[in-house]
Amino acid sequence: MNATPHPAAAAPDPSSIVRLSTAYWESQTLLTANRLRLFDFLADGARSAEEVAAGLHLDPRSTALFLRACAGLGFLTETSGQYANAPVAAAFLVSRSPAFMGNVIRYSDQLYATWGKLEDALRSGQPALPAETYLGDDPERTRGFVMAMHERALGIARALVPLLDLRGRRAMLDVGGGPGTYSVLLTERFPGLKSEVLELPGVAAVARELVAAAGASDRVSLRDGDYHSADFGSGKDVVLMSGMFHRESEAACRGLIARAAACLDAGGLLVVSDVFTDPGGTQPTFATMFGLNMMLTAPDGGVHADADVMRWMMDAGLRELRMAPLPPPMPHRVVMGVKP
Ligand SMILES: C[S@@+](CC[C@H](N)C(=O)[O-])C[C@H]1O[C@@H](n2cnc3c(N)ncnc32)[C@H](O)[C@@H]1O
Numbered sequence: 001m002n003a004t005p006h007p008a009a010a011a012p013d014p015s016s017i018v019r020l021s022t023a024y025w026e027s028q029t030l031l032t033a034n035r036l037r038l039f040d041f042l043a044d045g046a047r048s049a050e051e052v053a054a055g056l057h058l059d060p061r062s063t064a065l066f067l068r069a070c071a072g073l074g075f076l077t078e079t080s081g082q083y084a085n086a087p088v089a090a091a092f093l094v095s096r097s098p099a100f101m102g103n104v105i106r107y108s109d110q111l112y113a114t115w116g117k118l119e120d121a122l123r124s125g126q127p128a129l130p131a132e133t134y135l136g137d138d139p140e141r142t143r144g145f146v147m148a149m150h151e152r153a154l155g156i157a158r159a160l161v162p163l164l165d166l167r168g169r170r171a172m173l174d175v176g177g178g179p180g181t182y183s184v185l186l187t188e189r190f191p192g193l194k195s196e197v198l199e200l201p202g203v204a205a206v207a208r209e210l211v212a213a214a215g216a217s218d219r220v221s222l223r224d225g226d227y228h229s230a231d232f233g234s235g236k237d238v239v240l241m242s243g244m245f246h247r248e249s250e251a252a253c254r255g256l257i258a259r260a261a262a263c264l265d266a267g268g269l270l271v272v273s274d275v276f277t278d279p280g281g282t283q284p285t286f287a288t289m290f291g292l293n294m295m296l297t298a299p300d301g302g303v304h305a306d307a308d309v310m311r312w313m314m315d316a317g318l319r320e321l322r323m324a325p326l327p328p329p330m331p332h333r334v335v336m337g338v339k340p
Contacts, residue, residue, distance in 0.1 A: 031109040039093035046082035107148035136202025153181035176244035232263035276306035
């Protein structure tokens with residue numbers, strides 16, 4: 001029997017190998033520029049390499065090479081020896097920009113060394129970074145993690161919030177709600193809706209500050225608790241579970257879904273938003289990489305397939321199941337189900 005050869009098998013091409021074996025050079029260049037606050041330094045106008053070196057206390061020769069690399073990556077422009085922020089850097093990498101992503105990048109920066117321990121984690125089956133470090137034990141890292149989640153949620157919310165029609169709904173439970181960003185934005189968009197964010201104490205403390213700063217303390221409350229054991233209450237009409245299934249096993253996710261379903265009134269909505277794979281688990285690539293990132297940073301961390309989550313919801317008695325992918329570059333997909 002003649003089988004048609006797989007296209008990738010027909011002509012192996014080493015380009016991806018060459019590219020990926022050095023991809024961390026580019027990552028580290030961006031992470032370092034962000035850490036040095038290079039883009040803030042250039043926010044008010046172009047500077048020479050000597051001025052950047054003097055202003056950021058760097059070595060002049062190294063800085064010249066570094067700035068050229070940043071320009072090569074498209075983050076800076078260079079004109080007659082003067083370096084300026086390119087539009088993408090001005091929009092996302094300058095701290096006074098409303099779309100600043102610096103804390104998200106800083107979180108990746110902090111995980112750079114953790115990724116260097118991938119082999120250890122593969123051998124031991126243990127995360128290379130204890131999750132408690134950034135979920136309360138280390139106050140500075142916890143604050144950094146919460147600020148990173150907040151920045152990321154502000155971006156994702158532009159697609160997630162319009163997707164959810166919560167008109168007429170009054171009581172939301174935001175399980176593992178992190179900075180409370182979605183609760184703040186959803187209760188703003190749907191007057192009459194109040195949300196309770198259930199969070200670990202160290203994270204909740206920072207979230208309280210963010211909710212107060214947003215002027216939303218009258219409609220978003222924070223409750224310290226462990227979502228594995230906390231009472232979800234009753235009479236809810238929305239439960240949001242965003243970005244937490246990737247920390248949990250199938251059994252734990254099923255348990256969380258069952259408890260969410262139990263606390264919902266009839267007609268109540270469960271919304272699960274996360275990075276998910278397609279069935280089979282090997283695509284999209286970002287989701288598989290994200291699974292490794294979670295394996296490195298949480299004991300049960302990984303990535304699930306959205307089709308599996310829909311099945312678990314069905315098993316828990318939820319109906320009207322649907323999945324909506326958020327537009328690129330957001331890797332999230334949203335799975336929803338209604339309690340009959
Ligand atoms: C990736 S964050 C997502 C935060 C937020 N829902 C969002 O999407 O922006 C996962 C959150 O789950 C919280 N979390 C993890 N384990 C928890 C537990 N056992 N009980 C309560 N919250 C927990 C973490 O503190 C963190 O804020």
